[in-house]
Amino acid sequence: MSGAWILGLPDPASADVAAVGGKGAGLHRLVALGARVPAGFVVTTDAFRAALGDTGDVEAPLRDLPPDAPIDAVERAAAQARARLLRSTSTGPVLDAVRTAYDGLAGGIVRVAVRSSAVGEDAAGASFAGEHDTFLELRGRDAVADAVCRCWASLYTARAVSYREHAGAGPAGAMAVVVQEMVPARAAGVFMTLNPANGDRSTVVCEAVWGLGEPLVSGTVTPDRFVIDKISGEVVRREVASKERCLLRDPEHPGTHETDVPAERREQPCLDDAELAEILELARRVERDAGVPQDGEFAVADPGGPARVHLLQTRPETVWSTRAPRAATDGARSALSAVLATLTRGTSAARPIHEGTPDHGG
Amino acid sequence: MAADRFPSPFDIETPPGAEGWESMYDWYHLFGPERRELDEGRFWFADRLHHPDVLHPYDEIQCECWWQALGAFNTRIFAMPPAFGVDQRIVNGRLYVTPVAAPAEDIAARAEEFGRRAGHYYERWDAIYAEWKEKVTAKLEEIRSLRFDPLPDLEPESTVFEHVGHSAGFRMIRDFDRLVLTMYETYQYHFELLNIGYAAYLTFFALCRQAFPDISDQSISRMVGGLRVELYRPDDELKRLAKEAQRLGLVGRLSGTDDAATLFDALRADDAGAEWVADWERTADPWFLINTDPGHPGGYHTYPTWADQPDIPLASVREYLRRLEEGESIDRPTDEVLAERDRITAGYRELLNDADRATFDETVALARQVFAFIEEHVLYIEHWMWATFWAKSHELSRALAAMGEIDEPEDMFFLRRYEVAEAIYDCVAAWSVGSRPRGADHLRPTIARRREIYTALRAWEPPPALGPPPTQIDEPFTVMLWGITTSTVSEWLRADGDEGVLRGTAGSPGIVEGPVRVVTHPNELTEVQPGDVLVCPATSPSWAPVFARIAATVSDVGGIMSHTAIVCREYGMPAVVGTGNAVSTLRTGQRVRVDGDTGVVTVLEPDAERSGAGPSRTP
Numbered sequence: 001m002s003g004a005w006i007l008g009l010p011d012p013a014s015a016d017v018a019a020v021g022g023k024g025a026g027l028h029r030l031v032a033l034g035a036r037v038p039a040g041f042v043v044t045t046d047a048f049r050a051a052l053g054d055t056g057d058v059e060a061p062l063r064d065l066p067p068d069a070p071i072d073a074v075e076r077a078a079a080q081a082r083a084r085l086l087r088s089t090s091t092g093p094v095l096d097a098v099r100t101a102y103d104g105l106a107g108g109i110v111r112v113a114v115r116s117s118a119v120g121e122d123a124a125g126a127s128f129a130g131e132h133d134t135f136l137e138l139r140g141r142d143a144v145a146d147a148v149c150r151c152w153a154s155l156y157t158a159r160a161v162s163y164r165e166h167a168g169a170g171p172a173g174a175m176a177v178v179v180q181e182m183v184p185a186r187a188a189g190v191f192m193t194l195n196p197a198n199g200d201r202s203t204v205v206c207e208a209v210w211g212l213g214e215p216l217v218s219g220t221v222t223p224d225r226f227v228i229d230k231i232s233g234e235v236v237r238r239e240v241a242s243k244e245r246c247l248l249r250d251p252e253h254p255g256t257h258e259t260d261v262p263a264e265r266r267e268q269p270c271l272d273d274a275e276l277a278e279i280l281e282l283a284r285r286v287e288r289d290a291g292v293p294q295d296g297e298f299a300v301a302d303p304g305g306p307a308r309v310h311l312l313q314t315r316p317e318t319v320w321s322t323r324a325p326r327a328a329t330d331g332a333r334s335a336l337s338a339v340l341a342t343l344t345r346g347t348s349a350a351r352p353i354h355e356g357t358p359d360h361g362g
Numbered sequence: 363m364a365a366d367r368f369p370s371p372f373d374i375e376t377p378p379g380a381e382g383w384e385s386m387y388d389w390y391h392l393f394g395p396e397r398r399e400l401d402e403g404r405f406w407f408a409d410r411l412h413h414p415d416v417l418h419p420y421d422e423i424q425c426e427c428w429w430q431a432l433g434a435f436n437t438r439i440f441a442m443p444p445a446f447g448v449d450q451r452i453v454n455g456r457l458y459v460t461p462v463a464a465p466a467e468d469i470a471a472r473a474e475e476f477g478r479r480a481g482h483y484y485e486r487w488d489a490i491y492a493e494w495k496e497k498v499t500a501k502l503e504e505i506r507s508l509r510f511d512p513l514p515d516l517e518p519e520s521t522v523f524e525h526v527g528h529s530a531g532f533r534m535i536r537d538f539d540r541l542v543l544t545m546y547e548t549y550q551y552h553f554e555l556l557n558i559g560y561a562a563y564l565t566f567f568a569l570c571r572q573a574f575p576d577i578s579d580q581s582i583s584r585m586v587g588g589l590r591v592e593l594y595r596p597d598d599e600l601k602r603l604a605k606e607a608q609r610l611g612l613v614g615r616l617s618g619t620d621d622a623a624t625l626f627d628a629l630r631a632d633d634a635g636a637e638w639v640a641d642w643e644r645t646a647d648p649w650f651l652i653n654t655d656p657g658h659p660g661g662y663h664t665y666p667t668w669a670d671q672p673d674i675p676l677a678s679v680r681e682y683l684r685r686l687e688e689g690e691s692i693d694r695p696t697d698e699v700l701a702e703r704d705r706i707t708a709g710y711r712e713l714l715n716d717a718d719r720a721t722f723d724e725t726v727a728l729a730r731q732v733f734a735f736i737e738e739h740v741l742y743i744e745h746w747m748w749a750t751f752w753a754k755s756h757e758l759s760r761a762l763a764a765m766g767e768i769d770e771p772e773d774m775f776f777l778r779r780y781e782v783a784e785a786i787y788d789c790v791a792a793w794s795v796g797s798r799p800r801g802a803d804h805l806r807p808t809i810a811r812r813r814e815i816y817t818a819l820r821a822w823e824p825p826p827a828l829g830p831p832p833t834q835i836d837e838p839f840t841v842m843l844w845g846i847t848t849s850t851v852s853e854w855l856r857a858d859g860d861e862g863v864l865r866g867t868a869g870s871p872g873i874v875e876g877p878v879r880v881v882t883h884p885n886e887l888t889e890v891q892p893g894d895v896l897v898c899p900a901t902s903p904s905w906a907p908v909f910a911r912i913a914a915t916v917s918d919v920g921g922i923m924s925h926t927a928i929v930c931r932e933y934g935m936p937a938v939v940g941t942g943n944a945v946s947t948l949r950t951g952q953r954v955r956v957d958g959d960t961g962v963v964t965v966l967e968p969d970a971e972r973s974g975a976g977p978s979r980t981p
Contacts, residue, residue, distance in 0.1 A: 195576055201713045202574040231709035232581045234871050235959060328573030328718040335562065335724040336481045342565040343443045344473050 005047035005094055006101045009040055009180075019044045021117030021176035023313055033289055035282055035311045040112070040180030041101045043094075043148050045119060048174045051094040051152070058084040062156070081156035089149050098148050099141035102179065110181045111139045111254060114147035116154055117176040133157075136214065137182055139254040144179060151177045183310045184249060187270040188213030188299035189223060191279055192317055193230070193287040199320045201293065203236070204228045204283045210261050210270050211246035213297055213312070221245060224269050228280045235276055240269045271300065278306035286314050293317040365855055368827040370402055374453050379818035386419040386812055387452045388778060391426075406451065406458040406828040407851075411844050411919040412658040414899040416455035416819045419812065420755070420775040420782065423542065424661055424748075425450055425457055427549035435553040437464075441475035442557060445837055455819035458828055461837040480558045487731050494551060494735075498742045501548045505750050508537045510758035512765050513793045531790035538758060538786055542779060545751045552743045557839065559732035564842060566729035569722060573714055580871050580931055585707045586729045587699070587928065593737045594694060596668070599649045600675055601692050604682035606641060610634040616683060622672035642672075650675055651749045654884035657900035657919060659740065660748025663756070663775055665884065667749045677888050681910060692910070699932065737928075758782075765789055767801045768809070776812040777805070826854045826942055845921025845940035854942065862968065864948070866916070866941035868961035869927030874936055875966060876913040878952045880945055895954055897944050901926045909933045914956035916944045916963050930958070938963050 007014045007024075014020050014028035024042040031037050052058070061080040065073060089095075102108055114135040133154035135147040155175050189208025194201045207216060207223035215221045221244075227237040243261050250257045271279070279298060287294045296314035330341055371393045376383060384392055393401055413425065433447025446462035464472055483490055513530050520526065563586065570582045607616050611634060620628070626642070629635030650668035653659035668675040682692050707726060714722055759774035767789040768774055774782060785805065792799035831851045840846050845867045853865060879894035881887060887908050890896065896912045900919050909915075909929055913936075917926045920939040930937035936958025938944075944963065948954065953967035 198575045200574050200576045202710055203576040227576050229576065229578060229581060230713075231706045232578070232584070234578055234581065236576050236578050238959075325713060325715045326573055326575075327715050328569050329721045333721060333724075335565070335721070335728040336477060336484055338569060338721055338725050339480070339484075339561050339565045339728075340443070340473050340477055342568040343476070343561060344469055 003044060003046045005044055005050060005097045007042045007044055009037065009042065014042060018119060019046060019176065021045065021119050021178075022315070023115060023117035024176050024178050026314055027178060027180075029289065030286065030311050030314060033285055035285070036309065037311055038113075038181040038183055039105060040178060041105075042117065043098055043101075043177040043179065045174035045176050047094045047097070048089075048152055048176065051089040051092060052085070053088060053092070058088075058156070078156045082153040085153050085156065086149055089152060090146075095145040095148065098145045098179070102141045102144045105179075105181060108141060109139070111137045111249065112144060112179050113182050114138060114144060114151060115178045115180070116151040117178045118155065119174055119176070134214075136212065137249050137255050143254065148177045148179070151175065180312075182249065183299040183301045183312075185212050185299040186302040186304045186308075187211070187275075188297070188312075189216055189271075190295060190297050191283050192293070192295040193283050194293045194317060194320055195227060196317075196319065199323070199326050201320075201325055202230050204230055204280050206271070206276065206279055206283075208270050209246060210243055210265060211248045212256060213299060214256075215245070215247050215258075217297065224271065226269075226271065226276055228276055230280065230284055233277060233280060235273065238269060240267060242266050243270065272304070274306045275300055275304065275309055278309045282309065282311055286311075290314075290316060293321040367830045368405075368855070369825055371406060371451065371453055371458070371828045372398060372402060374825075374828070377454060377818050377822040380454065380815045380822070382811065383455060383815050383819060385808075386455070386776075386778070386815065387417070387422055388426075388780075391422065391450065391452045393451050393453065401451070402829065404449075404460045404829055405832050405851075406460045407844070407846060408824050408826055409450075409457045409459045409844070410657070410899065411924075412661055413457040414657045414919065415662065416816060417452065417457065418663065418775040418816070419778045421662055422452070423545070423779050425452075427546055428553070430546075431549040431553040432557065434550075436557055437462075440479050440558055441472040442561070443469045443473040443476050445839060448839070453828070454822050454824065455816070456822075456824045460829075461840045463837060480561065483555070483558055484562065484728060487728075487735075491555065491735050494555060495742070498548060498551055498747070501544050501551075502742075502746050502750060505541055505544050505747070505754055508541055508754055510534065510537065510754065510761045512761045513790070529794065531794050534758075534761075535783075535786055535790055538783060541751065541754055541758075545747065548743055548747050552739060555732075555735050556739065559736050560839060560842060562725075562728045562732045563736065566725045569718075569725050570710065573718060573722075574710065577710070578871070579868070581706060581710075583928070583931060584699075584703055585710070585726060586733050587703065587931070593741050595741070596649045596652050597678075598694070599645050600678045601682050603638070603642060603645065604679045604686055604692065607638055607679070607683060608686055610638050612638055613683060613687060616680060622676045625676070626672075646672075648746055652745050653749050653752075653902065654905070655902055656882060656884070656898050656905075657902065659744040659902045660752070663752045667745075667753075669749075670753075671884075674884055674887065678908075685910065694932070740925075758786075762786070762789060765793070767799060768805060769802050773805070773809045776809045776816070823946070827851065831855065842921055844919070845924065850940065850942070862965035864916070864938070864941045864944055864963040866938040866944075866961045866963070867921055867927075868958055869915075869917075869920070869924065869937035869939035870930035870935060870958045872914070872934070872936035872958045873955065874913045875953060875955045878948045878950055878954055879912075880948060880950045882945060895956055897948050898926075899945055900924065900939075901929065909935070914958065915939075916941060916948070916954075916956060918942060918945050 003019055004013060007020060009024075009027050010031045011028075014024060017025040020028065020042040027037055027040075058081050061077040065077050102112065105112065116133055133151050135150070138144055138147055152175050187208050187210055189206060190213065191204055191206040193204050195203045195205050206226045206228065209216045209221055209223045216223045222241040224241050224243070225237070225239040226235055228235050243266050245258055246261050247256050247258050282298070283294070283296065286296060293316070294314050295317045297312040299310050299312055301308040301310060329338060412428070417425070429448070429450045436442040437446040442464070444464055446464050448459050448461050451458050513534065517530055521529070566586065567582050570577050607613060612629070615629065615635065616625070618625070626639050629639050646669050650672070652668045653665055654667065654671075654674060655661050655665040666674075685692050711719060711722055755774070756771065759768070759771035762768050762774055762785065763771045767785050777785060785801070788799045788801060792801070835841060835846060835848045835851065874895070876893050876895040878897050879890050880897045881890065882899060884905065887905060890908050890911055892911045893913050894911070896908065896915045898915070898917055900917045901915065902925060910933075915926050915930050915935070915937045917924065917937070917939045918941060920926050924939050926937050926939050936956045938956055938958060938961050941963065948965070952965055955964045955966055957963070
């Protein structure tokens with residue numbers, strides 16, 4: 001039984017992971033929570049299957065590989081699978097539906113991001129972070145349709161194949177694709193609803209850079225880092241990095257370009273307190289809704305301010321969330337036994353732990 | 363270049379003109395050859411928290427009270443597991459202290475004793491605290507009832523007809539001893555509850571920090587604070603008097619700049635005014651028995667109380683009136699503070715491991731229980747007891763001056779308390795016999811010389827510490843009370859810090875900019891302008907009204923539990939405490955940025971002349 005090919009993010013049917021993939025379902029949930037999410041639609045797994053039609057078995061070249069095949073053999077087989085897939089999907093009614101859906105976004109003139117949303121990715125326990133393709137700052141119906149095809153094909157990059165094997169995820173399933181308007185980002189970054197350095201669940205750690213967030217996600221720049229107390233809302237630590245380069249939308253043509261950050265902004269924090277407060281509020285809402293610690297990506301649209309903070313995606317945090325919260329006592333039960341434990345183990349625990357910043361004696 | 367140790371106490375030179383300063387203090391309070399080996403191996407820091415200024419010889423009793431009492435309760439009574447007492451020495455008139463650690467091998471045995479002993483107190487805390495208030499109030503009544511008058515030519519008839527059986531001279535000798543011993547006894551009670559209280563408070567800190575390594579000190583304090591403690595009562599009384607003035611239609615008459623005496627005389631002319639003045643006078647005892655020392659209240663005989671100098675509380679009443687007239691609320695937002703306390707407590711609790719929640723509940727409950735005492739004991743002892751002690755000491759000094767034993771009352775404070783006892787005996791013996799004391803003629807050269815020495819000592823800038831620094835400072839009370847940590851000490855050792863940057867403890871969150879107002883004496887509080895950054899050795903509860911006017915506070919001494927930090931958190935304004943040298947570094951009028959999140963004060967405009975303008979932007 002075949003469902004819709006295109007679903008709007010607010011559409012209740014977008015709650016179905018099997019139809020819209022992990023990222024799509026996550027975005028639907030954010031929209032349902034009332035978070036600010038860039039407008040967009042999902043090209044569903046049904047659309048993917050329909051586009052494949054009866055081409056048959058694109059995975060055959062991979063399946064024939066021996067279990068310990070050398071990497072170049074995996075690479076070759078993956079390329080064959082991708083070629084088969086592109087050949088069979090690059091024309092037909094599904095891509096026409098994609099083009100029409102793009103035209104529906106602000107009259108077909110907006111720049112969009114096209115991101116793969118595989119079924120099984122972004123689940124707790126396996127992040128699949130960066131294993132499938134993403135295309136930024138695209139404009140025009142054909143460019144978008146082409147990017148959707150290439151997202152489909154990224155199911156069969158060598159790294160995605162290896163990662164699936166490593167994660168025990170089995171053969172590739174169906175792939176959904178998210179198409180969303182691009183936020184003209186003044187700053188962007190990631191947040192986690194716990195401190196990954198120490199597992200402190202009372203903090204939201206936020207890292208951000210000027211411009212688009214991709215250089216941060218791919219780890220090519222050092223971001224500003226903010227540690228915010230979830231309960232009190234205080235920014236308990238600010239580490240402002242020297243941010244020399246940033247990725248911006250190309251003003252002339254579709255696409256992005258890397259450029260120098262103007263000297264006077266390099267040492268400035270790229271988020272202000274009001275924006276951080278908004279990110280904290282969003283992070284807390286998302287975590288409460290999900291019931292487990294989350295990480296997420298956001299972008300602050302030009303010219304900034306809390307009302308321009310957009311969530312781009314969120315997913316369960318995969319390292320600490322599978323563990324119990326930090327233990328605070330050594331099994332002490334009464335207040336007196338806690339007092340004794342404190343007095344006899346020294347008081348280093350009673351002082352702030354400054355992590356990576358000078359200790360000011362506070 | 364950073365040095366690796368502070369000067370040896372045995373290498374400290376006497377400032378020019380202060381030769382012979384040692385005679386001003388008791389021999390056991392000084393560094394000496396007998397303890398040289400021990401004392402040179404210890405790390406001493408200047409106790410500017412309790413004693414920011416040069417000690418008068420008479421005021422040395424203040425140090426003695428806590429030296430002995432803190433030590434006995436930690437070391438001998440409760441067997442505080444890691445900590446013995448805090449040792450003291452005086453160098454060039456300044457008090458230096460060093461916490462004494464318990465031997466590591468004794469800690470387990472001491473912990474067992476402590477569990478039984480302190481446990482007894484924790485289980486009965488509220489009842490013991492109620493008893494405590496009665497004990498201390500009785501002591502207060504005891505010293506209030508002492509009277510020091512010039513001795514009469516002829517004893518009153520009552521001495522005879524009521525068969526009193528002793529003389530006014532004897533009573534002067536006896537009552538001076540009583541005055542000293544009663545104060546001393548009260549200090550026992552001071553430490554009866556204080557350090558075990560701090561231990562419980564500290565435990566809650568440790569638990570929170572273990573569960574939430576990123577949690578700020580402020581968040582932890584907020585979970586404990588916010589109670590309606592009596593310490594705020596004096597300030598609340600000022601607010602009440604402001605509202606009363608409004609109700610009685612006295613706003614216009616109070617808004618002038620007359621001093622309190624003139625104003626009160628004028629007000630007494632009609633019923634409404636007289637009613638208000640009578641209210642003020644009823645309120646003054648005991649609520650204006652408030653010391654005004656910067657730092658630890660009651661530490662010196664030289665600072666007036668509100669009752670002594672009603673212009674200080676009057677300025678506050680006027681400020682409150684002004685705000686009332688502008689339609690502002692002047693009430694302490696206690697309910698909001700309490701609601702916020704409960705909200706954040708529930709917030710952190712929810713994030714805990716299931717197994718930890720019960721301990722968290724018990725520990726926060728105990729911390730809140732002890733916190734009322736930690737706050738309120740200051741009112742009972744540092745304010746009421748010390749204010750009365752100093753008032754009675756002044757009364758005695760006036761009596762001795764009137765009898766010619768000294769030339770003027772202030773002379774008495776240049777004598778050590780043992781020397782005062784001797785002078786009293788000299789005076790009383792001569793009075794009894796009908797003879798002549800050696801008195802002022804004998805004491806005059808000593809006192810004159812000591813006045814010179816005192817002035818010379820005040821010009822001396824004491825090093826923040828002496829001796830070899832410890833590799834790690836983790837003695838709980840040093841860290842908590844004095845705000846001194848391993849990194850503070852490294853900061854002191856660093857010869858050249860960042861130009862224009864002062865670091866201290868983040869006492870209360872927030873970031874503001876404003877002009878500096880250096881205040882070292884409560885008389886200067888009237889000069890504080892709205893929006894000023896108050897820079898002071900430390901604040902005192904008697905300064906409370908000024909917090910309504912200022913934008914931030916920077917103090918030389920104090921940790922997160924200092925008065926400055928607590929009050930600023932209450933008022934929601936940034937504070938950086940324990941900077942060490944803000945008062946000597948910053949000048950009135952300079953623009954600074956106070957970052958209460960990180961504990962950093964930055965000078966924005968080094969030129970004090972150009973400042974005082976409107977708000978400026980952060981670059």
